[in-house]
Amino acid sequence: MLEPFSDEYFMKQALNEAQKAFDMGEIPVGAVVVCQNRIVARSHNLTETLNDVTAHAEMQAITAAANMLGGKYLIDCTLYVTLEPCLMCAGALGWSQIGRVVYGADDEKKGFQKNAEKALHPKTTLLGGIMEAECSTLVKDFFSSKR
Amino acid sequence: MLEPFSDEYFMKQALNEAQKAFDMGEIPVGAVVVCQNRIVARSHNLTETLNDVTAHAEMQAITAAANMLGGKYLIDCTLYVTLEPCLMCAGALGWSQIGRVVYGADDEKKGFQKNAEKALHPKTTLLGGIMEAECSTLVKDFFSSKR
Numbered sequence: 569m570l571e572p573f574s575d576e577y578f579m580k581q582a583l584n585e586a587q588k589a590f591d592m593g594e595i596p597v598g599a600v601v602v603c604q605n606r607i608v609a610r611s612h613n614l615t616e617t618l619n620d621v622t623a624h625a626e627m628q629a630i631t632a633a634a635n636m637l638g639g640k641y642l643i644d645c646t647l648y649v650t651l652e653p654c655l656m657c658a659g660a661l662g663w664s665q666i667g668r669v670v671y672g673a674d675d676e677k678k679g680f681q682k683n684a685e686k687a688l689h690p691k692t693t694l695l696g697g698i699m700e701a702e703c704s705t706l707v708k709d710f711f712s713s714k715r
Numbered sequence: 716m717l718e719p720f721s722d723e724y725f726m727k728q729a730l731n732e733a734q735k736a737f738d739m740g741e742i743p744v745g746a747v748v749v750c751q752n753r754i755v756a757r758s759h760n761l762t763e764t765l766n767d768v769t770a771h772a773e774m775q776a777i778t779a780a781a782n783m784l785g786g787k788y789l790i791d792c793t794l795y796v797t798l799e800p801c802l803m804c805a806g807a808l809g810w811s812q813i814g815r816v817v818y819g820a821d822d823e824k825k826g827f828q829k830n831a832e833k834a835l836h837p838k839t840t841l842l843g844g845i846m847e848a849e850c851s852t853l854v855k856d857f858f859s860s861k862r
Contacts (some may be wrong), residue, residue: 615787619781619782619785619786619787620777620778620781620782620787621777621781621787621788621807621810621811622769622774622777622778622807622810627769630767630768630769631767631769634766634767634768635766635767638766639766640762640766640767640768641768654806654810655802655803655805655806655809655831655834656802656803656804656805656806656807656809656810657803657806658802658803658806659801659802659803659804659805659806660768660769660803662802662803663768663769663801663803664768683831683833683834684802684830684831684834686830687802687830687831
């Protein structure tokens with residue numbers, strides 16, 4: 569059993585979201601936003617369903633969390649996302665001044681760290697590699713099934 | 716009179732959008748998306764109104780244009796925006812594979828070119844400085860009025 573409120577615990581929730589994306593034929597990325605051990609937003613990639621390149625899991629999670637909390641800054645929140653954020657999402661996370669970002673698998677091609685290391689707010693802490701195997705397997709399985 | 720369908724003509728439309736943002740107390744940035752000389756989306760910054768850091772003019776314009784055109788790629792479109800896009804918006808424009816981006820004033824601090832020059836799609840052409848004076852004056856007037 570996963571220890572409640574651990575990084576793995578919340579990443580598992582993000583993975584559940586990614587699985588929903590997978591089941592819809594979307595590239596399987598999921599995210600949750602956590603504030604004081606409470607999940608305040610859950611989302612998964614919807615770019616195909618919504619015909620909208622901006623509908624990444626993280627973007628929806630930021631919007632939903634701000635709505636839920638009633639303010640646009642997420643200073644006391646942590647975003648858990650199964651894949652390293654892209655430039656767009658990292659830029660959005662930067663504007664949100666989110667306290668912490670935890671991701672699962674690296675994204676060698678589109679991850680923000682290769683292209684704009686300083687995209688996040690200087691006070692945001694970043695941790696990668698949580699449940700990396702599960703997160704990357706889901707993406708690999710998705711692309712294998714499309715071939 | 717502005718020559719119809721020139722870059723200045725469409726930038727003036729983006730400036731009209733920026734003025735709407737100004738009048739609402741939003742940082743005055745406006746955008747239009749043009750496809751075959753037709754404006755398919757108009758938008759302005761709504762981050763304060765919507766309490767949402769992702770509600771930049773460009774993000775809304777991308778979503779609205781994709782909705783209007785029925786597809787998420789904007790290969791045959793041009794985005795006109797009064798201020799150089801930030802990292803988030805440039806990342807989104809990259810995903811959209813938009814054909815051309817035309818902006819007014821440079822954004823020395825938050826513009827994408829300083830932080831991630833390669834954010835746009837390799838096939839996207841970029842032009843800055845169209846109606847630069849009008850675009851930057853509006854932003855300067857906004858911040859002066861807030862002091």
